[in-house]
Amino acid sequence: MLLSIGLLLGGCQNWWTARQEPLPSDPTTPVGTALLFKKLLDSGSTADATCLLAASRGKPLLAEQRYELLPELERLRSLVGGLPITYCRTDSSAPFRSVVWLELDYLYTLRFTLDRRDSLWFITALEFIPWHRPAVPLFPDPAE
Secondary structure, eight states: OHHHHHHHHHHHTTTSOOOOOOOOOSTTSHHHHHHHHHHHHHTTOHHHHGGGBBSGGGOBOOHHHHHHHHHHHHHHHHHHTTOOEEEEEEEEEETTEEEEEEEETTTEEEEEEEEEETTEEEEEEEEEEETTSOOEEEESOTTO
8 A cells, every 4th residue: 555655656756847947147157148148149139149259268359340240140140049948058178168059949059169257258159050060150250
């Protein structure tokens, strides 16, 4: 009798999943910076999204460099804007550097390389990876 009640209660636990807390989208964590960038793209604020981009070692971009990236980010927004995030993975290669992968709608992946400057994280490289296709570097420009 006790065994059957234990199995019943243990089996019911599989039907209800624990509620997961959403990750904060703020620039104080690598994942938060990537989520904030995606949120800004979804809302159409590509000019604000360029403020999260930085040159190597987290050095801020000049206004001219941010302006030149606007068409590329608009194109990215038209491809991935509004798609749900289906998977998030992070890897810390050093205390000041991290890599974040955001899978979008099981089809696309955005690969962010982030560097920490002071207490904030900035995107120093961004790649768009379509499903079963080679990665497309968006930032920095591979021609530079």
